[in-house]
Amino acid sequence: MAKRLFLNEDPRWLPFCEAYAGSLERFAIEVQGVQPTPQQFELYRSTSPSRSRTTVASGHGTGKTTSIANVVLWHLLCYPQSITLLTANDMDQLKATLWKEIGIAIERIRRGPHGWIAEHVEVLANATMRIIGFEDTWFVESKTANEKTANKMAGRHGEWLLIIGDEASTLPDTVLSTLRGALTEQHNRMLLTSQPTRNAGFFWRTHHELAKDNGGEWNNLTFSSLESPLVSDDALKELWDAYDDDERRVRLMGLFPQDSSKHMMSLKVAMRMYGRNRIIKDNEPYGWVVLSDVASGEGLRDKSAVLAARVIGYGDRGLDARRVEIVEIPLMTNTIRSNRIFGPIMEVGEQLDGVTYGVDSGGLGVNVCQDLEDAGKVVHRINWGNPCFQNKNKDRYLNLRAQAMHQAARAAKEGRLVVLTNEHKNTMLAQASRIPKTFSDKGRIRVPPKHSPEWEGMASPDLWDAVCFAFLENLTYVAAQDKSGSVMTLGDRAEEAVESLFAGL
Template sequence: MALAPLKEIPEWWELCERYRYDIYAFAVEALGVEPTWQQELLFESIAFDGSRTSVASGHGCFGKGTLIKLANGDFIPVERINLNHKILAADGKTELEVIKTVTGYQEMYRFEYESGKAHTFNKSHILCLIALYDGNGWSKGDKIELLVSQYLNLKPENREQFASYRLIDGEHKPLKITSVVELGEGKYYGFVLDPDPFFLGEDDLVLHNTGKTASAGIVALWHLLFFDESIMMFTAPQIGQLKKQVWKEISINLARLKQGPLAWLADYVGYQSELVYIKGYKEKWYVFAKTAPKHQPTNLAGNHGDNYMVWVDEASGVDDAVLDVAFGALTHEDNRAVMTSQPTRNAGMFYETHHKLSHRAGGVWIALTFNGEESPLVSKQSLEEQRQKYGSREDAQYKIRVLGEFPDLSDEFLITKRQTEEMYVGASIFEDHQFGYVITVDVGGGVGRDDSVIVVSKVWGESQWGERARRVEVVDIPLCKNRDDILELFAKINELLLQYPNANLVVDDNGAGKGLGQYLKKQGIFYVPVYWGSQCFSNDNRKEFTNKRSLAYVGLARAIASGRFKMKTKKHNVKIKDQLIHVPYRFDDFARYKILSKDEMKRMGIKSPDLGDAFAFLFLENVHYTEAYETVNVTDDTPEGREQAERKSRFNALRDAAEKDNDQSSGTDQ
């Protein structure tokens, strides 16, 4: 039987009156979804006619080691989850598809249960809770979702009313939370699931995943269903990934709609790979996705209407010319626009919607900032891991990816003068560290600008953060001169390899360094080549750094800031400090660190940081060390080292004098 045209059904007009300006009610009543407080704010800002909403946000999830139950019944640590895994839903039956993985850093908390088990979440993680008894407006058995931060702010009596819950014999049974332990900052891991955000962890505890696109799916269906002949366009720099996620969210919510009181309304929705539409109005009532490159912004032109809406994801990375075309189509007073993104740069239209174009400054854009530390979708453990990874909450990338704040580039250089002074104080490698030696070589061009540099360092640790984060002590700089004599460099390298046991050699094998590399190979000397203009090896690092050079310099900067990089020689200290405090950086459109190229630095009047390069090599992905089987007697010419040597000299003199007196006394006695 053919469907009657939707606009001819009186009940539909009644639903429009009920839900057209209340997305929250639609989500709860029609879809059975309980939105988070952040989603509620977003829904309220979008609902009114002519709305303009801009959201800057971070995200998060679970701590490392959190066990997730796969559809086959096996458990796997959350950090190993990938797009090929199937996760078991909270009903213990349904398979969930992983459509995206995420990582970050935030404050972490360990939740301990009466069963003796525990889970680690970040501050913004969503807890799945059940009421144990009636009271405070809740009935026994009510299920709610709360952020960890919200749970921690509850009064003790309110906390006691709720417990986590797990799946036992097909039913959800309460599991009391006995204690919450603050762990500090750490890295989180998470994922986006289809078609349900609820799944099982260790002990069959019901957990909730991150849901960045969940709001987009709800809003898309709401706009499609309750605005006649409406059109909604999604756009993003990487439209394929966005479309896959949003279309899945629409599919999820359509399934929910079919199970609820408005099941009949779902029959009017047509779902195709390129279009979601109202049946009978396919040509003029639909949701679609489209993108446009910088040089062809007019690709987005051509759509208009009384009920037109544009949603731009990762808006900070969309060229302003493209945004101008997209928003130029909003010619009717009721048209709506939404932009969502991590705040990757302090320029462009997305940035301005949070500043001079925002409602706070008298503009039309409602600017919302969703702090990952406050999101119910981000676990505390995840946030703690993020803080460890980025070094502190003050790290620019932490602010972008977790706090949802725009980067503060008032200081355009990576390392401060004070930090370079602190490099010469104290130690970073101690007796319990089984270190190795690494010799790094940066070959100059020999044309009056670049120096050839050889640096010898003690190295321990192989991680970028955490307990085994790399530690370095530079013990000697045996060569730093404006020459590229390959034979001289080879002779010095050969001498050092004999002097330092088990030392690993790292050589810049680009440009001027290629000749040295070829000579080393002819002599049968193994070395690790550096090609740091290329992309990073690991996928996680590719998401954070534009290339290996950026990874290496940021690793060096974080090590200096945290006291893991120390100078045990005063050689060239003035030049070293000057080079390190003039390493300029930026963020690209994907919130990744970018260290400016040497040509860009030259245009800024900054000389090539050859010593800095040799230090940064130590923080590349493929630079390892072999434990030294003996310690080399290296002179420490820092102030502390000289003072210690003077003390030792005075002690030795006193000891020799005492021994001489004893010898004389013994001779007299005889």
């Protein structure tokens, strides 16, 4: 039985290296059998040279993950004793996306004209990969980005070292600085890719003062979804219509957020909610909701807020986009204890027909929910720290809170949210115009935790929280109005339709 050759002993390997070590694009075309897009060509040409520093701000669908997989295999197979370090905030996501793409790329190689070289590669379940026979010196490994792992990775040295940071906009600055400092040899490379989710940090700096245009060493690239042949026109139009201006910049155009994007909406937009006529007609099938954010009622800064609103629609755009009219704000106080507020809340709803009570049950409100339920009321328990249910919103928002607050702000901008009372107007405007907005590592909209620096010292926005409850994706209502404006439940409507159908019999 013939002895198995190691990769460096295989007579085909040196000619392979001579052909492809200097050209990532040629490796993709001839070894994997894929045709790179113009954006991928740009990334490959930037990364191929020794000592390259490449940073990519990218929108959706630009082939970034496929590109990284190609870079990883190119570096592993074309350079002796090479080490490739992959780092990210979310290791599960890295395994589900990049390592899946690496597996697909290896199979492409195996089926191609250089299939022999794939037999020298071993992929392990712990998100590592190595050249058989060189387990400790010729490999690819993945590490979560933190201080401990950064120091360990920075301890790796070698002539052929490549460090790749995925979703680099959210990697800690200390981690990226430490890793950057480990690149001490001539042929060491570093590649950062991310959606450009924040105007600060090491990744942002690589596109500004550390960029080559400003005398730095980083070749900064911007990949727009609008220029990618991998995104269809129909998909682009759908995403463009769904996103607001800030999302379009970050998630489609590969541009950093504008400074104005730090708040959900401006004071100017918030003021548009006032002075408008009604936006829901009496003959439309709207429903009534009583929305409540419950505080302790012990004279602290937080207040209990209760409001009554008309609601119609379940979408976030188009004809079915949700419209909301805030009709009254009968309660805004910090003097009623949470165990006594059940009565005033129910009194508000007793004036209305087919009413749904939406109450924040994440803290003190859970007892209020129980009291309302025991009284036979229709209650929607609100836990807006939970993730969204709809797939489109899971991808877009960190949680239900971000979804509701962003959709409320968008409705205000589009004239789908009006306040028909001047009760607590100054409080409403102050809170609505100061809700901070940031992006997560996956470009999802998030609202920072209360009392974090982004809130700039603002107390809990209890009143605006209650308004935003009306825009939760899963808040339902009972349509109850007929054309004359009198109350009619859905059951009444069905009964009337049947009677009309058989009226002549």
